[in-house]
Amino acid sequence: MKIFLLEDDFSLNKLISNALEKKGFFITSVDNGYDAMTNILNNNYDLYILDINVPGFSGHEVLEEIRKRHEDLPVIIVSAELDIDNISKAYELGCNDYLKKPFELEELLLHLKYHIKTILKNDIDKDVIELGFGYKFNLKDQNLYKHDHEIVLTHKEKLLLTLFVNNLDKTVTSEMIHEYVWDNKAVEAVSMRSVIHKLQKKLKNGMIANIRGVGYKFISKDISGF
Structure with a gap:
């Protein structure tokens, strides 16, 4: 946040x-x-x-x-x-x-x-968010874990994942990513896609879905179903 x-x-x-x-x-x-x-x-x-x-x-x-x-x-x-x-x-x-x-x-x-x-409908006392497939994201320290093993994230990857976690199962537009992760500063589309791609590689395939022409959606799953 x-x-x-x-x-x-x-x-x-x-x-x-x-x-x-x-x-x-x-x-x-x-x-x-x-x-x-x-x-x-x-x-x-x-x-x-x-x-x-x-x-x-x-x-x-x-x-x-x-x-x-x-x-x-x-x-x-x-x-x-x-x-x-x-x-x-x-x-x-x-x-x-x-x-x-x-x-x-x-x-x-x-x-x-x-x-x-x-107002923001977010509970910062709920530190750990279950993302499915064994992944957890700690909103307090911005760290990602898989089966309790930390996955190292860059600063921009942390911002990007925070944005996704705050909008689980909702479409996050490219404009939202530009504003939140890059503070609206000039950035080439290839650089933005690179950060998204690198974060995708640190998660299970399909967790970050590309919504063609609009943006991306983080697909949360019930762990009990997998």
Whole structure:
């Protein structure tokens, strides 16, 4: 799962980023509103954490831009601003939560878990996903196993498999893969197919099905049937 963090306090930014990376999240963090705008206009994330008072565009302005592009994705505001006007404005612009600084990291994680479960319909406490044919994927550490033996994945293979696991038995379009795995950065079609092919070779034949002209589908199976 990809999380975007806007926090201009270097120490807090690093603390949050490291803590969430240890939980298995993929983190993109910036310390100013200019970089935040550039990232959200060119990339897609699953959840956003925004401070309000940052250099450049404010967290409110960044939130407003996010809501123009994504109506439903979770946005958590973390701020030392305690006056009701700032809090009201954040909710009016569409934030899902407002966490007042200072806060414990565990408190932030609890808020993340709630929004991931209620909005994204994903339970991050369910670490291991059974994929069938003896394969398991640990969403927390992004590791793939077959009969408890780890299969080494590259960074992009982990992102790709995470995208598939979050969309089991659903068609994942080439555009979704481009956005999630490559952050919408320029990539040749042959490079994308290469990563998909390499991941296919690490799984049982047929688990990643090519939907001609559309994209791919990860076929989950009931292990008891095999």
